Amino acid sequence: MAGRIKDEDIALVRERTPIADVIGEYLQLRNAGGGSLKGLCPFHDEKSPSFNVTPSKNLFYCFGCGEGGDAISFVQKIEGLAFAEAVESLARQIGVTLRYEESGGRSTRRDEGKRQRLLDAHRAAAVFYAENLMSPGAVEARRFLSERGFNRAHAEHFGLGYAPAGWENLTSHLRSQGFTDAELISGGLAAQGRRGAYDRFRNRLLWPVREVTGEVVGFGARKLDPAEDGPKYLNSPESPVFHKSRLLYGLDLAKRDISSRGQAVIVEGYTDVMACHLAGVTTAVATCGTSFGEDHLKILRRMLLGRTNQGGRVVFTFDGDAAGQKAAVRAFAEEHGFASETFVAVQPDGLDPCDLRLRHGDQAVADLVDHPLPLYEFMVRKVIEDYDLSNPEGRIAALDAAAPVVASIRDHGVRRFYGKNLDRWLGTLDESFVLNRVNQHIRRATARGGRAEPPPAPTPDAREAPYDLGDPSLQRERQALKIAVQFPGLAAGSGFDAFTEDDFTVSQHRAIQGLIAKLGGVAAAGDPASWAARLRESAPTEAQRDFLTRLAVEQLELYGELEEHSARQILGTVRTHSINRRESNLKSELSRLGGGGGVEEQQRLLTELMALQQQKRALQEELAGGM
Template structure:
């Protein structure tokens, strides 16, 4: 096959790629015991982390949605790449030069492919960055940055560039680099009209918008010149195969490590605000890209924060103090249910945004703005109360009715009482009166408020509804079923440490397992060459997975590869021997039950020979079971 990567190079990439380092670019991982790591799954929305990673095995598996695989699988899924594209990315990361079976790499110049669109954006970002310092027209852009306290080093740190005023500057440059007009149009870098294709961004300061991986997928552009025919102050890349504004946060590639380390994310409103925060010592700042903060943005931050009940961080929104800022705060409060982390608001009373605040009062003022954050609920309540005359009795009652539903909707119900007391103080009303109104609001919401905006579970996406769930051909075992724990534990050893079970496992039959999935998996292990022939590792897991007959069993393989073993201090030969003995003991017990049943149906007088033969068989099986039990108890005690 043309372009097929050589098998030994695939094995080398797997060997030199640490799956935890790859996944931690997208998901914050925390230790979960027994060498495992855990985080929030990037492939479905969840409140508690169920995405497990086993670096020793080189595999990951989500026990929530059932997906899993190695580092190559993860990059394919998270970035939407083909196998070859994922291999090339990981090979470049590991410093490996791939070789192809026919001596030639596959064609990467097909328009519309993700790799091609990424290449075009990388070339465009380099072109814009160079133009900022060389183009005669870029003086206005350099002045814009300088007036806001950003020097050349800052511009280079954030990749800021300048789009020349001519309609064909970028187009001509990228044509010379071998890109076609059609693929540049698909990428959103150029637009088309009656006279053909032309640059989408012209005479503007541009900021590259990157994914978590660091790849440029779009741009944000600010108006500089009065004669710009497009009056909008900011333009963004349109929706493309690689640019989805509802899922992108500007600066997240620079902030992701600090967000994970500090368990804090600061959401600002503009590109220059992100720059100002990072330069002032708030490296957790990010901004949306031409759209309001929404559910998909929240999911990105939750994965980086490892936002769950046992490990809470904080999300800090910065809003202007004007009416638009207050509306933004209300939208953020409506989406507050998406976070387990505490949400805050940082508002500068003078109305300055972080960029202007840094310019006027220095870096310390920006850090102080974030430090003086207030809980989001308190900010929202305060804004609502300003609409009412609290000096009048009817005004206080109306204000209570307006704010009680917000207090009752606070996610952490243990805090509702404290918030009600605080609201009573703000209103100047008796605490019992406020508590009664909050209870009424909570009851009304429980009885008919399932559709309250921003509250309750997140809506199901259309893609999740239109695609029917695949039912595996083989039913999967319940991992919590106590009757199956020995079989499951043995298969975890087979997948994770095959050398410990070796040929003795290979001697087992399908009948030694009670669940059809484990019987089928035994066949997959045999088809992969048997546990006695493997030294383990990700290649072994892949070999077993490749020989499983359906998606359900493949999911079981990845689950077993990452699920921690019960052995205290790690498994050893004694523990493996005990599991093997216990599985055999249970199998012999089933044979004993079968022989006893036949004995009960046999007449010892009329069928003496048969009866005596079965009785002798029963005695031998009982002796064998006792010996196996002694073996099993020794290592599982």
């Protein structure tokens, strides 16, 4: 049985993988200064960016939740992969052929990991389906597309395909390429029958569903013969590669325009995504057989870099039918993630974007998206539409129905604004009365018990011992360690390797100093770009790896650029304070001995004290001479 990936191949993947490009597939990154990039963390919910990427060191770190590491660990965390699977995924992207160690030391190419096998099977299936779209048996599939205004070029752009009628067309084809029935069933391409595996999709038009990176992970399939059994739309089942709650159809095509334009458009179906993109609304995406949920919201917020940046906004388009109204209610339930930057675009005649384009052309689709209503206004107006506003009783009933909607708005200013608008829409002509009604609902909700905010997560610095970032002593030591991790050449010239663990006051700092010394000190760092990675790989615990990542990406608190003189001053100050601490301890011991201690012990302490004082004078002269 094949063993682990060879260490030198793992190192090659780390070295050649451009971490900013990898992470940029999942979230928008912007310049943070000092050679760093920032974005919204994909590992916890935040509204302002605290996720930093340092391309020069191929590391990332979130100052909000403490997640950090290299490109491999990022892919592990965001895709839920094992270490080897993440390495294999990145190696494939950058064209590195991995070697594996057999027992006995012999090297070989191992069969690729399970996930990669499933991705390969889906890629082959997408090619198979696309080729069959032009086959004689796919005439109904082509007619379906033509009737909705799509031609062959459009189908090729979106990768559409056709699943032939019959039970084993795809299964037999993939078997011939070396895939097993177990793999096809696990990936959702086939189902298990009494006689073995059979095609899940038969006589259907197919849309490949891709991850944000462009890898095909599943399919959406439309039934072509109404007389056949099965739902009109059939999606891939949940599998090791297909997680519909974390997928948005079209995001691989839309991601760059979502980031650059600061807008995302949510539509109902696959044909609506196609219609929007062809009409110039290239920020359109759709869910894959599920409701728009919290995970989808987080994905889009990362693409938009949060609501406080550049006024990013999300536009939902819904059908005018009852299902569309339910979708609006669901979107409103998730509204807290976008606040007042969420809008709703509903065509008055109830046409979806696909039908709208077909009947009125591309411009009508663009106009629909360009003139939406704020989601709050849409929801309030939909509630009061159900009441007779021609009499006081109807207006009061509408007010009591709409007041909870307005009360749910978290921003006080926005809530007050919609409270005043509600008065105008109802025609009560009494703003104070309406606002008081809204405030009553807020008080009732509070009395029932509001949701408490969770306590902030501890930083990695606090995992081993008390760690006060406001302590000047710790700040100085931290600066010295950052120099050693980020600028080993300057640290070597400034005497860092003369430090011992006694020069640091907390266990976290002592552990990093010991790790550096174990690797031969900063003098043995070699290439500064790979030094931080070497330290991380050598760290024995996850806490130390996290702390090293933070030291590698944090900026130095300096007035001006770091150079040899400033590095020497920072390290010298840490050494001075270390000497002062030891000097103070020796004096305390002498004081405790008083006149009752042994002469030899007192002499030893006095000798150590004199040596420390000499060291301090020499250090002070050295620092003064460098000024």
